[in-house]
Amino acid sequence: MFAADRTNIHPLGTTNISFVNGTQASLLDSISDLKVLSTDNGFISKSSSSASSLTDLTVSQQSSHFSVGEYGIENTTYSLKDYNTNAIVSSDDDDLTGTSGNDTLEGGSGDDILLGLSGDDILFGGDGDDRLDGYATSGIEYDTLVGGAGSDTFVIGGDWGVSYQDFGYATITDWDFQTDFIEAVGDASQYTLVSEDWSGSSALDTAIYFGDDLICVVEDSTNVNFDRDFIFV
Numbered sequence: 001m002f003a004a005d006r007t008n009i010h011p012l013g014t015t016n017i018s019f020v021n022g023t024q025a026s027l028l029d030s031i032s033d034l035k036v037l038s039t040d041n042g043f044i045s046k047s048s049s050s051a052s053s054l055t056d057l058t059v060s061q062q063s064s065h066f067s068v069g070e071y072g073i074e075n076t077t078y079s080l081k082d083y084n085t086n087a088i089v090s091s092d093d094d095d096l097t098g099t100s101g102n103d104t105l106e107g108g109s110g111d112d113i114l115l116g117l118s119g120d121d122i123l124f125g126g127d128g129d130d131r132l133d134g135y136a137t138s139g140i141e142y143d144t145l146v147g148g149a150g151s152d153t154f155v156i157g158g159d160w161g162v163s164y165q166d167f168g169y170a171t172i173t174d175w176d177f178q179t180d181f182i183e184a185v186g187d188a189s190q191y192t193l194v195s196e197d198w199s200g201s202s203a204l205d206t207a208i209y210f211g212d213d214l215i216c217v218v219e220d221s222t223n224v225n226f227d228r229d230f231i232f233v
């Protein structure tokens with residue numbers, strides 16, 4: 001979005017022109033009124049553009065090298081947190097819990113329990129026998145569950161009821177019918193398995209419906225059945 005040398009200020013308009021140490025470069029068409037100030041001790045930039053481009057965003061750099069932790073946000077309406085995920089990574093046998101935002105949880109090695117909570121979360125179990133539950137017990141979510149190696153359990157319901165009702169659903173991306181399980185509430189008579197094409201490759205997926213409500217997609221596999229694969233609680 002911006003460029004500067006270490007000593008000069010370059011006002012940049014909508015003409016898609018910027019300079020990197022005197023060299024012309026291109027800018028996004030949506031950015032206007034961009035100014036960059038760079039000195040030996042700091043970096044400050046500010047852009048004014050559309051709301052979808054995070055208006056009035058200010059980022060500050062206090063050292064000679066960029067660090068994610070040194071960025072600040074001026075505009076409280078369009079927060080970077082709404083657009084970026086919070087990565088939580090661990091190893092060994094761990095319980096990892098997300099936030100109210102969009103999280104990425106990575107269990108690494110070991111037998112892990114991953115709880116995404118609110119937001120559209122991505123859960124990676126990694127090696128080991130993992131338990132992946134992306135849902136926060138209520139609300140609209142589109143979670144992605146990746147078990148990894150080992151025998152993994154994908155949770156789509158529990159003592160709070162059936163997850164992903166009305167809107168939203170979970171996507172299981174690496175289903176292995178030989179080792180993995182799906183944990184749901186109730187019994188098989190309340191659910192339907194339908195071969196449909198939702199995501200992934202051109203291979204058919206298994207859509208899991210609670211009544212007529214889609215709650216989960218098992219991507220690129222139709223090898224799912226109630227007797228072998230489901231744990232009802």
